[in-house]
Every structure is written in C-alpha cells, then in structure tokens.
Amino acid sequence: QSSLPRELREKYLLTRRIGTGVCGEVRLAFQRSTCRKVAVKIINKKNFQSEGMATRNATTEIEILQRVDHPCLIKTEDFYQTDDSYYIVLELMEGGELFHRVKSQQQLQENVAKLYFYQMLSAVQYLHSNGIIHRDLKPENILLSSQEDVCLIKVTDFNQSRILEESVLMRTLCGTPSYLAPEVFTQASTTGYSLAVDAWSLGVLLFVCLGGYPPFHESFGDKSVTDQIILGEFTMVPSKWRHVSDQAKDVVRRLLVVDPSKRMSIEAALQHAWLQDQGMLETAHRLMYPPGEDAAAVSMQEAPSGGPSKRKRGDGDEED
Numbered sequence: 001q002s003s004l005p006r007e008l009r010e011k012y013l014l015t016r017r018i019g020t021g022v023c024g025e026v027r028l029a030f031q032r033s034t035c036r037k038v039a040v041k042i043i044n045k046k047n048f049q050s051e052g053m054a055t056r057n058a059t060t061e062i063e064i065l066q067r068v069d070h071p072c073l074i075k076t077e078d079f080y081q082t083d084d085s086y087y088i089v090l091e092l093m094e095g096g097e098l099f100h101r102v103k104s105q106q107q108l109q110e111n112v113a114k115l116y117f118y119q120m121l122s123a124v125q126y127l128h129s130n131g132i133i134h135r136d137l138k139p140e141n142i143l144l145s146s147q148e149d150v151c152l153i154k155v156t157d158f159n160q161s162r163i164l165e166e167s168v169l170m171r172t173l174c175g176t177p178s179y180l181a182p183e184v185f186t187q188a189s190t191t192g193y194s195l196a197v198d199a200w201s202l203g204v205l206l207f208v209c210l211g212g213y214p215p216f217h218e219s220f221g222d223k224s225v226t227d228q229i230i231l232g233e234f235t236m237v238p239s240k241w242r243h244v245s246d247q248a249k250d251v252v253r254r255l256l257v258v259d260p261s262k263r264m265s266i267e268a269a270l271q272h273a274w275l276q277d278q279g280m281l282e283t284a285h286r287l288m289y290p291p292g293e294d295a296a297a298v299s300m301q302e303a304p305s306g307g308p309s310k311r312k313r314g315d316g317d318e319e320d
C-alpha cells in the first residue's frame with residue numbers, strides 16, 4: 001500500500017488481485033466513503049513503453065475512455081499516476097473476463113453467445129461511428145457484469161486503439177487522381193478497410209464463444225498461426241459445432257474472410273438474420289438501458305416544484 005499514490009490510498013482500500021494483463025494487474029478495491037466495490041487497473045509505465053507504444057500512453061487511452069459513452073464500454077471513475085505507474089479506477093465487472101467464462105463452461109449456449117455478441121457489435125459500432133478502431137478485441141478484453149449467463153458485457157483495454165484522423169492520404173484522394181501512382185489507390189483500399197480489423201476479431205471472438213476453442217492456433221495442423229490466419233484456414237470440429245445453428249456459423253464464416261473488402265461489416269452483422277431475435281434484443285436493451293436509471297434522470301430534470309423555472313437563452317440572460 002505504501003507505493004500507492006496518497007490520494008488513491010485515502011479514497012480507496014486496495015485488496016486482492018483479480019486480473020492480470022500484459023501491462024499490469026487489476027485489483028479489487030473498496031471506496032472508503034461508501035464501501036462500494038471498484039476495480040483498479042494498475043499499468044506500469046516501463047512495461048507499457050515496452051509494449052512498443054512509444055508515443056502512445058495510458059493518458060491517450062484514458063482520453064478515449066473519458067470521451068466515449070456506451071453501456072458496453074468500460075467506464076473510468078478516477079485516474080492517478082506515480083513516476084512508474086498509472087492507477088485507473090473502474091466500475092467493477094463482477095463476472096470477470098469472458099476468457100474465463102468460456103474456459104470454465106467449455107462453450108457457451110448459443111443464445112448466450114448471441115446476447116454477448118450483439119452487445120460487442122453495438123459497442124464496436126459505437127466506437128467506429130466515433131472514428132475509433134479498437135484493434136485488440138479478445139476474450140480477455142471483454143468483461144462480464146455478473147456471474148449470471150444473462151448479463152451486460154463491456155469492452156475494455158483501448159491500449160491498441162487508434163483514432164481515425166483525417167489523413168494526408170484522404171486529402172490526396174480528394175484531388176485529381178490523374179497523376180497519382182497506382183499504389184496510392186491500393187494503399188488507400190487497405191487503410192480504407194482498417195475498421196474491418198475489428199470485424200475479423202469479432203469473428204474470432206464469436207468462434208471461441210460458440211466452439212469453445214480458437215479458430216487459429218499453433219496446435220492445429222502443420223501451419224503457423226500466422227499462415228492459418230493469412231489463409232483464413234479454420235475448422236469447425238463437428239463434435240463442438242454439431243448443435244450450433246447454420247445461421248450462427250454463417251455469421252462466423254462471413255466475418256473470418258481474409259479479404260477485408262469482402263468481409264461482412266459491423267453494420268451488416270447487426271442486420272444478419274441470426275441477430276433478428278426479438279427475445280435477445282429485448283434482453284440486451286433491458287441490460288444496456290435499464291428503465292430505473294432513465295426514470296431517475298427524468299425526475300432530476302423536472303423543474304423544482306413551485307420555484308420560477310430559470311431558462312438560459314442564447315444571449316445568456318435569465319428569463320422567468
């Protein structure tokens with residue numbers, strides 16, 4: 001406890017480690033004033049730097065997290081740092097990492113996988129509409145809100161994420177193309193599809209949830225994992241996939257397409273027949289937008305009873 005920032009120690013009591021990552025660990029903590037449970041992600045800067053993100057640092061990640069607002073994206077509550085570490089206070093996701101849920105259950109029931117997948121799609125669609133590519137979607141970065149199968153999921157770890165800025169290339173493509181070399185266009189097609197990398201990762205995530213094992217792995221066949229990925233070679237082992245519906249398999253097959261221009265987009269995945277399941281959608285929306293919170297919000301907005309209702313106008317002066 002001694003090496004922790006004083007402010008952090010005063011506000012939170014850190015206890016046992018609940019998760020580990022490449023760049024640090026996650027501790028269970030209690031907010032002293034309320035005894036509420038939170039998670040504290042500790043990222044040591046030196047490992048962080050060695051993650052090859054020379055320029056990037058956790059503050060960029062924090063900036064992204066503070067900028068985004070979606071029920072399936074982790075929310076940060078507090079942020080502290082010392083010379084060698086970042087301390088990020090987050091809402092506690094009691095269900096832990098999807099990775100451990102799939103591992104302990106072998107494979108998820110199809111309707112549970114569908115509920116989780118729909119929430120992941122919604123979160124990634126939101127990121128993309130805000131010009132953010134996650135780039136590191138994997139079961140360790142999907143957190144579950146409870147031990148129940150039917151629960152809210154949240155995407156986390158934006159360390160690899162990138163904000164799609166207006167690039168020189170985009171401006172170049174606005175000018176007259178007559179004098180541009182061919183590779184400028186083909187290079188454009190690759191950067192143009194950078195959003196599609198998240199679609200591929202969601203395909204891998206769905207494969208793991210439904211099949212209980214990864215589509216690409218060094219223990220499969222004689223090819224390296226990289227070659228298996230580049231060739232898009234994966235096997236749906238009958239004993240594991242026999243009970244999985246053709247529609248679910250179709251979603252996986254359309255996402256694990258090597259050519260990004262032919263890969264199903266996030267939007268198209270949300271329209272896929274497998275996800276047009278009213279029961280699942282109602283459950284997902286109930287989890288993502290619980291009625292209680294909205295009602296509270298509305299009651300807060302109503303003008304205080306009896307008092308003059310103050311309204312600001314453009315020119316700033318109040319009117320009764």
Ligand SMILES: CCC/C(=N\NC(=N)N)c1ccc(NC(=O)c2cc3cc(OC)ccc3[nH]2)cc1
Nearest residue numbers: 018019026039041088093094096097156157159
């Ligand atoms: C803003 C920090 C985002 C982040 N990682 N970022 C990064 N690695 N650069 C990150 C990475 C992991 C987590 N993990 C958790 O919050 C977490 C909660 C939890 C609960 C568990 O059992 C109850 C078990 C594992 C858990 N991990 C939270 C955030």
